[in-house]
Amino acid sequence: MLKKLKTISITILSIIAIVLVGYAGFIITKDYYSNKDQVTVKIDKTVIIKEVRQISKLETVKQIMQRDIEVTLDLGDLEVFGWSLLEKKHTRKVAVTGDITAGIDLAKIREGDIILSEDKKTLTINLPAPEILGVNIMEDKTNIVNDDLTFLFKLNNLSAEKRVEAEDELSRQIMKSQKTALIDGACQKDSSGKNVLNFANENVKKTAITGLFGKLIFDEIIINTTESTICEFGDYRISE
Numbered sequence: 001m002l003k004k005l006k007t008i009s010i011t012i013l014s015i016i017a018i019v020l021v022g023y024a025g026f027i028i029t030k031d032y033y034s035n036k037d038q039v040t041v042k043i044d045k046t047v048i049i050k051e052v053r054q055i056s057k058l059e060t061v062k063q064i065m066q067r068d069i070e071v072t073l074d075l076g077d078l079e080v081f082g083w084s085l086l087e088k089k090h091t092r093k094v095a096v097t098g099d100i101t102a103g104i105d106l107a108k109i110r111e112g113d114i115i116l117s118e119d120k121k122t123l124t125i126n127l128p129a130p131e132i133l134g135v136n137i138m139e140d141k142t143n144i145v146n147d148d149l150t151f152l153f154k155l156n157n158l159s160a161e162k163r164v165e166a167e168d169e170l171s172r173q174i175m176k177s178q179k180t181a182l183i184d185g186a187c188q189k190d191s192s193g194k195n196v197l198n199f200a201n202e203n204v205k206k207t208a209i210t211g212l213f214g215k216l217i218f219d220e221i222i223i224n225t226t227e228s229t230i231c232e233f234g235d236y237r238i239s240e
Contacts, residue, residue, distance in 0.1 A: 060203035067181040097141035102200035130200035187231035
């Protein structure tokens with residue numbers, strides 16, 4: 001008899017435990033789903049600027065081009081008894097191939113460039129003017145076209161040390177001229193009246209919204225671009 005009562009008691013306690021666990025699960029689930037709709041995401045200008053600046057630079061166009069440059073190194077005149085008999089000049093012509101990258105420096109975006117609608121559903125961003133972000137020389141596609149010395153002059157007439165110095169100086173001038181030539185080509189307008197910065201500006205809206213701002217939650221994103229009035233990089237500078 002006692003054994004039967006014990007079995008009944010255990011059964012009743014098990015049923016009570018199951019009911020309590022089920023009720024607790026119901027309460028937790030109910031609270032979770034009822035509070036889920038109350039979760040809010042705070043979006044302000046500081047958050048947006050932080051997200052944007054993490055990308056740093058937005059490259060929107062890359063142009064590959066080839067330009068011919070010619071550099072002449074003056075090695076001084078050959079003099080005999082104070083008379084200048086022969087100019088010593090080394091001229092090298094090079095076909096330079098490289099690429100120019102242009103886009104937006106996102107670090108220049110300020111708080112005033114970001115406008116949120118009152119209902120926080122529309123984001124307007126005023127982007128700074130595009131600029132040249134980088135110049136790369138493709139060494140494997142850059143070739144010497146011509147290498148000339150002044151008539152009757154030979155490099156062997158120079159000492160080994162002078163030949164090394166002359167070659168180093170010529171290489172330095174060529175490297176500087178290479179970048180200048182590529183930048184100049186990119187900044188010059190083509191038959192359509194556009195240069196690399198114009199193309200970079202056109203491509204901003206095509207590439208920026210999804211990749212840059214698409215992860216921010218807005219019903220509408222408006223991108224305002226700014227036309228460049230100066231094309232420059234390093235020492236090179238040309239005004240529109």
